[in-house]
Amino acid sequence: MKYKRDPKRIREVLGDKIQFILGDMACVYGGLLAGCSFFAGYPITPASEVAEGMARLLPRVGGTYIQMEDEIGSLAAVIGASWGGAKAMTATSGPGFSLMMENYGYAVMTETPCVIVNVQRTGPSTGQPTLGAQGDMMQVRWGTHGDFEAIALAPSTVQECMDLTIEAFNLAEKYRNPVCVMTDGEIGHLRERIVIPDEKELKIINRVPATIDKEKFIPFSNSQIQKNSKVPDFPTFGTGYHTYVTGLTHNIYGFPATDKQKDHQELVLRITTKITDDREKLTMVEKLYIDDAKIAVVTYGATARPAETAVEMARRKGIKVGMLRLKLVWPFPIKEIQNLASQVDKIVVPEMNLGQIVHPIREYSEGQCEVVNVPKVGGEMHLPHEIFKYLEGK
Amino acid sequence: MKKEIRICGFGGQGVILAGFIIGKAASVYMDYNAVQSQSYGPEARGGAARSEIVISDKKIGYPRPTSVDLLVAMSQEAFDTYRDDIRDDTVIIIDPDLVKKHSIGRPLYKIHAQQIAEELGNKIVTNIVMVGAATSIFGFLKPDAVRNAVMDSVPSRFKELNLKAFEKGLEAGKNAKPGL
Numbered sequence: 422m423k424y425k426r427d428p429k430r431i432r433e434v435l436g437d438k439i440q441f442i443l444g445d446m447a448c449v450y451g452g453l454l455a456g457c458s459f460f461a462g463y464p465i466t467p468a469s470e471v472a473e474g475m476a477r478l479l480p481r482v483g484g485t486y487i488q489m490e491d492e493i494g495s496l497a498a499v500i501g502a503s504w505g506g507a508k509a510m511t512a513t514s515g516p517g518f519s520l521m522m523e524n525y526g527y528a529v530m531t532e533t534p535c536v537i538v539n540v541q542r543t544g545p546s547t548g549q550p551t552l553g554a555q556g557d558m559m560q561v562r563w564g565t566h567g568d569f570e571a572i573a574l575a576p577s578t579v580q581e582c583m584d585l586t587i588e589a590f591n592l593a594e595k596y597r598n599p600v601c602v603m604t605d606g607e608i609g610h611l612r613e614r615i616v617i618p619d620e621k622e623l624k625i626i627n628r629v630p631a632t633i634d635k636e637k638f639i640p641f642s643n644s645q646i647q648k649n650s651k652v653p654d655f656p657t658f659g660t661g662y663h664t665y666v667t668g669l670t671h672n673i674y675g676f677p678a679t680d681k682q683k684d685h686q687e688l689v690l691r692i693t694t695k696i697t698d699d700r701e702k703l704t705m706v707e708k709l710y711i712d713d714a715k716i717a718v719v720t721y722g723a724t725a726r727p728a729e730t731a732v733e734m735a736r737r738k739g740i741k742v743g744m745l746r747l748k749l750v751w752p753f754p755i756k757e758i759q760n761l762a763s764q765v766d767k768i769v770v771p772e773m774n775l776g777q778i779v780h781p782i783r784e785y786s787e788g789q790c791e792v793v794n795v796p797k798v799g800g801e802m803h804l805p806h807e808i809f810k811y812l813e814g815k
Numbered sequence: 816m817k818k819e820i821r822i823c824g825f826g827g828q829g830v831i832l833a834g835f836i837i838g839k840a841a842s843v844y845m846d847y848n849a850v851q852s853q854s855y856g857p858e859a860r861g862g863a864a865r866s867e868i869v870i871s872d873k874k875i876g877y878p879r880p881t882s883v884d885l886l887v888a889m890s891q892e893a894f895d896t897y898r899d900d901i902r903d904d905t906v907i908i909i910d911p912d913l914v915k916k917h918s919i920g921r922p923l924y925k926i927h928a929q930q931i932a933e934e935l936g937n938k939i940v941t942n943i944v945m946v947g948a949a950t951s952i953f954g955f956l957k958p959d960a961v962r963n964a965v966m967d968s969v970p971s972r973f974k975e976l977n978l979k980a981f982e983k984g985l986e987a988g989k990n991a992k993p994g995l
Contacts, residue, residue: 441839441849551855611878612835612851614842730876805877 424458428620434481444582444608448538449474451586458484459509461498466550467606468540471512492517496524500533506657512538526565527668532597536589540609552800553606555773561601568689570696572600573751575722579613591626607723631656640664642673651695705748714743717765721747724771731808742812753781762786769811771795816872819880823865823897824889829942834866836964841870844960850878863893885953922993940980947984
């Protein structure tokens with residue numbers, strides 16, 4: 422199957438430029454705009470609308486939708502589609518994300534570009550299906566075994582569900598790594614106005630295909646085309662580049678080298694530093710009233726909504742509070758946190774979990790300021806005053 | 816400017832669609848920022864369901880109501896469950912056939928939405944009658960904007976029925992007087 426991204430057709434299928442839609446649906450729109458042509462998934466609340474939307478719209482732009490037997494199969498199919506040259510994605514929630522951990526690691530190890538939308542709900546286990554949470558923020562970073570780097574985005578609005586899904590595809594293609602859009606039941610099931618970007622406003626990145634002489638091709642080393650890139654050129658299956666793909670430790674030729682310390686070290690250092698070398702380039706934050714702030718809220722995803730209201734309340738009372746919102750949570754924006762911690766007396770971290778991203782914030786604050794964990798669990802987002810009370814001075 | 820609206824009833828009545836229509840009218844056809852959220856039980860029918868809309872000319876942070884300006888109730892259970900945070904000046908609209916125990920010592924608007932829908936031939940449009948009535952009574956939403964949003968949101972073979980339901984609701988709202 423040969424898919425060609427057709428911007429005009431995609432917009433015909435998406436409809437009006439300004440719409441009032443669900444966060445989950447906005448992830449579908451983002452996928453289509455990015456050129457996603459393959460979706461495999463297994464429906465799960467509160468992510469089912471992503472699968473429903475893809476089932477309805479993807480075939481209309483010439484793409485393929487498959488409902489798989491479970492989430493393990495879903496990500497496996499996505500990985501296969503990606504090796505066939507497709508931009509591919511899946512969507513799930515906590516229980517499905519847990520099942521995907523095996524193939525998440527396989528995608529990392531085989532350097533397969535793909536996008537996973539995780540509409541987080543309360544856990545552990547099946548938890549509260551219809552309610553939102555931010556309980557998988559560490560799972561996305563550490564949930565699969567071994568040494569790896571995660572790339573994870575966290576939308577706070579419906580518009581961002583679309584925009585950051587496009588960004589997720591771009592990053593997946595650029596770094597040849599799975600990229601996760603860590604939304605949640607609150608934002609996924611919120612309806613808001615979105616504006617669909619015109620083609621000229623969009624930046625679309627495609628993986629660099631292997632073009633070198635087939636005899637000279639090395640599948641798992643630095644790029645043979647781009648200077649100073651640790652991301653290998655992509656040998657799409659069927660284009661004649663012989664490639665052996667394995668989750669086992671492999672040498673630059675792709676063949677298992679399971680007893681070679683040096684090969685493993687080289688491989689793992691390359692697939693992690695290809696991302697961390699660009700940590701600062703990747704950093705995506707939004708700052709509100711940071712310049713003169715003595716207290717800062719550091720937040721991401723749904724929690725940024727009540728946090729922003731709380732910061733506005735505090736500012737109206739003349740309290741010097743600012744907000745730093747992480748649009749990209751992993752790789753962690755170390756410099757931003759170091760700088761912030763050197764400026765403020767206190768960092769307040771509200772999360773819809775018992776405390777996850779507060780840990781790297783505390784680590785990279787390096788003791789320069791107090792870091793306060795403001796957890797809320799049970800499927801409801803913080804009320805603004807529940808955050809505000811931590812902002813009323815020391 | 817900020818308006819907070821809650822529409823509640825039982826699952827299957829279309830309270831979420833009603834909220835969607837109001838949110839779409841405000842955001843797409845009136846150019847405000849609007850967010851719509853919902854909560855409902857796991858049942859497809861029955862159980863208390865609610866749909867909430869926040870409309871503002873500024874960026875909307877916390878997306879749920881903190882102080883409701885308009886409460887529309889279409890079932891007794893929902894009316895009893897979801898009115899704990901209303902103010903003295905909150906506009907309340909109920910269907911007295913569905914919310915029989917509504918004497919709470921303050922005036923509210925009574926719209927026989929289900930009865931009007933039945934007269935039109937299908938009680939499935941009760942929610943749209945209520946949307947029409949709320950449009951007139953609350954005064955903030957432009958009838959044209961809401962009408963456009965209704966037409967966008969219903970299947971084409973039911974457009975005429977829904978349009979009639981909306982117009983009947985608008986009219987009922989215009990004539991309604993608050994009573995105890």
